[in-house]
Amino acid sequence: MLDIRQIREEPELCQQRLKARGGDAWQLITEVLACDEQRRSGETEKQELQQERNRLSKEIGKMRSQGEDSADLETQVRGIGEKIKAVGETTEAADNRQRELLLQIPNVPHENCPVGSDETANPEIRTWGEKATFDGFEPTDHLTLGGKLALFDFELGAKISSSGFVVYTGAGARLQRALIQFLLDLHTREHGYTEVNPPVVVNRDCMFGTGQLPKFEDDMYGIEDNAHFLIPTAEVPVTNLFRDTIQKGDDFPVKTTAATHCFRREAGAAGRENRGLIRMHQFDKVELVNVVHPDQSVDQLETLTNEAEKVLQTLGLHYRIIELCTGDIGFSATKTYDIEVWAPGQNEYLEVSSCSNFGDYQARRMKLRFKDEDGKNRLCHTLNGSGTALPRLYVALLETYQQADGSIRLPEALHSYFGGEEIR
């Protein structure tokens, strides 16, 4: 959520920065301000009435204890009670409407977020390594490689679930497990993360906290009780671990990682240049979540991105970093870097990580605070990034390290995790 005080004080600035995203959320600001006005005047009126009621009620108590007749006062207070109820209802309506609107308004992009209307305006920030070259053969794609080596089976996935689900088999399953282990070890041992293993079914509060609700309910798998959802990313359970807490502040940055299954409906995405493992309804991902002091978040986004990059560097995979422009940035984010790994068989870059700074937007939604030096409670900043998504990493790995005979020569970092140097 945006800060209502900031909206009140600089409405034009808010609108202007929201406009940079495209969409029409900026138009809601006017109504938010109207609600705010109504809410506050109603609040004041209500409080004055309550004050009067409290005073008179105490009076009644006193009179009764002294055996005096308080009937007149009681009817008077009853009248005040009715007024309080009436004023309270309109105030609450304004309050609810205001919250409803605020929940629909996306975060404002950071001031140095590049302005643009869609992904074509995303600047490339840097690249690492080079596109893999192949001696004497044409690289093929992961579907062919995986099929030949029996690493995964889409038909089985469809049989026991539906399209968009896959069964990893044999060495393919083992490779997936090796990768998860490698990633968690990297982040916990070298980057100072604490590992957690959270539920993948979470309640609505969590989904509001990180910003999936109310706008993106249709993107998620709901549970039949209508109160729980399968998580689309570990960002949801992990960030919400800190919901409604007051952090010490000396522990900043709080760095937490988790490997979880992620579930996405991907409605409308079927068959659209998403062959193979590239877009699944269920996939694994190692997520990195940071809770930091507001002054740290800008720098921390760079650190977080570097931590995710380290994955690809260690595995020797060529990638590029692009920054999302104002028109392409996610709902809750102020600034985002995408890491795209090169997949030779696809002949394109695949997004394996999205690293974002959310500022205080999620923290305000979930009341995530810390005590500052003056003992005042202030909102933390939150960040997260994939470190990394598994299927596309898997694709890049197979396609990059394929050999002429269709076998895979694994990068050294994986040998001990996989228990071998090659898949053939």
Place this chain on the structure above:
RNA sequence: GGAGAGGUGGCAGAGUGGUCGAAUGCAGUAGUCUUGAAAACUACCGUGCCGCAAGGUACCGUGGGUUCGAAUCCCACCCUCUCCGCCA
């Protein structure tokens, strides 16, 4: 799933209709004392909202209700614990 008990401030734990935002203890902060520390003593010590401020107001699991007045009474829901059942 069945039966019972219970959800109060960072923690422990009083409070069963009014003077209770809430006793007390512990923890924490500041100070006195001390060469220093400890102990002792003194003061402070929950969160949100409205307000320039003074101050006001709300919050005792959540949501309703009764009442002039609710932490306290009633209803529903959620959660925790114990026992039974079931199960990895």
